[in-house]
Amino acid sequence: MTIKGVYANDIGPESDAARASARAITAQGARAKALMDCHIRKLYYGSFLAVRDAEIPIAPNAITAFIGPSGCGKSTVLRSLNRMNDFVPGFRLEGSVHFQGQDIYANHVDPVAVRRSIGMVFQQPNPFAMSIYKNVAFGLRLNRYKGDYAERVEAALRGAALWDEVKDKLHSSGLSLSGGQQQRLCIARAIAVEPDLLLMDEPCSALDPIATRRIEELMLELKERYTIAIVTHNLQQAQRVADHTAFLFVDTSAGGRTGYLIEYRPTAALFEDPREERTKAYIRGEFS
Numbered sequence: 001m002t003i004k005g006v007y008a009n010d011i012g013p014e015s016d017a018a019r020a021s022a023r024a025i026t027a028q029g030a031r032a033k034a035l036m037d038c039h040i041r042k043l044y045y046g047s048f049l050a051v052r053d054a055e056i057p058i059a060p061n062a063i064t065a066f067i068g069p070s071g072c073g074k075s076t077v078l079r080s081l082n083r084m085n086d087f088v089p090g091f092r093l094e095g096s097v098h099f100q101g102q103d104i105y106a107n108h109v110d111p112v113a114v115r116r117s118i119g120m121v122f123q124q125p126n127p128f129a130m131s132i133y134k135n136v137a138f139g140l141r142l143n144r145y146k147g148d149y150a151e152r153v154e155a156a157l158r159g160a161a162l163w164d165e166v167k168d169k170l171h172s173s174g175l176s177l178s179g180g181q182q183q184r185l186c187i188a189r190a191i192a193v194e195p196d197l198l199l200m201d202e203p204c205s206a207l208d209p210i211a212t213r214r215i216e217e218l219m220l221e222l223k224e225r226y227t228i229a230i231v232t233h234n235l236q237q238a239q240r241v242a243d244h245t246a247f248l249f250v251d252t253s254a255g256g257r258t259g260y261l262i263e264y265r266p267t268a269a270l271f272e273d274p275r276e277e278r279t280k281a282y283i284r285g286e287f288s
């Protein structure tokens with residue numbers, strides 16, 4: 001991706017001034033080319049300030065990973081990107097999330113339409129209690145898709161690297177599949193409607209290492225056509241799949257527990273040359 005080129009000079013600037021200027025340039029570069037530009041100033045659940053100061057661009061046809069200790073707001077930020085948090089009573093966001101140039105929190109924007117073009121895959125595979133075929137066709141029906149369902153279902157199952165395993169049992173229950181297959185079914189369900197962006201919240205945490213690698217390979221294939229943002233606790237996974245990584249942390253200084261962005265960088269730079277002490281410590285495994 002051209003976005004990667006933006007960061008070509010980003011590794012190891014020599015002085016603080018060079019670092020600051022590199023940071024400004026790379027942030028500008030990423031933002032100019034971002035599919036989504038997330039500017040969370042403050043995000044509340046009721047009176048609880050859950051996240052502050054998270055500016056994270058999501059580059060197109062790339063994978064952006066969110067990492068950080070438990071409770072730092074990774075899922076919260078991810079769920080803000082397709083207005084999933086709207087379901088939480090008391091949720092309030094100050095800032096903006098621009099997607100293809102439009103703020104998805106603007107008054108006139110329909111959150112249902114946002115969720116239609118920004119799909120989501122959750123931590124626990126959650127196929128519906130219906131056939132494999134109907135699971136994948138579900139979103140198409142919801143969108144009143146007028147084309148050939150069988151063709152689209154097959155394409156989505158192929159895209160999710162599941163077709164060969166299920167093509168002879170499309171009418172069996174989605175729940176009869178293994179955990180790894182169920183997660184690929186959920187990915188097929190999400191990509192069937194051809195979303196512009198796919199959000200994944202720890203999609204491998206319920207899976208064994210083989211199924212995990214399978215999903216990781218799949219993500220790398222999918223980024224050719226889609227843009228992906230993923231939350232992961234697994235630092236090796238972030239390094240294996242992500243082009244860019246955002247590291248969030250928890251600020252307890254004011255007595256609360258507020259997540260904020262510490263560092264957003266190309267993944268290799270973040271892991272090999274972290275700028276911030278907290279990032280270094282986290283990567284060394286000093287807190288989880």
Ligand SMILES: Nc1ncnc2c1ncn2[C@@H]1O[C@H](COP(=O)(O)OP(=O)(O)OP(=O)(O)O)[C@@H](O)[C@H]1O
Pocket residue numbers: 045050068069070071072073074075076077088257259
């Ligand atoms: N629906 C909710 N209502 C109220 N508070 C919430 C809600 N969801 C999350 N929080 C709070 O917001 C903060 C961030 O939670 P979040 O789930 O985003 O963290 P996380 O980084 O994804 O953690 P984990 O790694 O454990 O999944 C936490 O303090 C959490 O208790």
Ligand SMILES: [Mg+2]
Pocket residue numbers: 074075076231
């Ligand atoms: Mg989470």
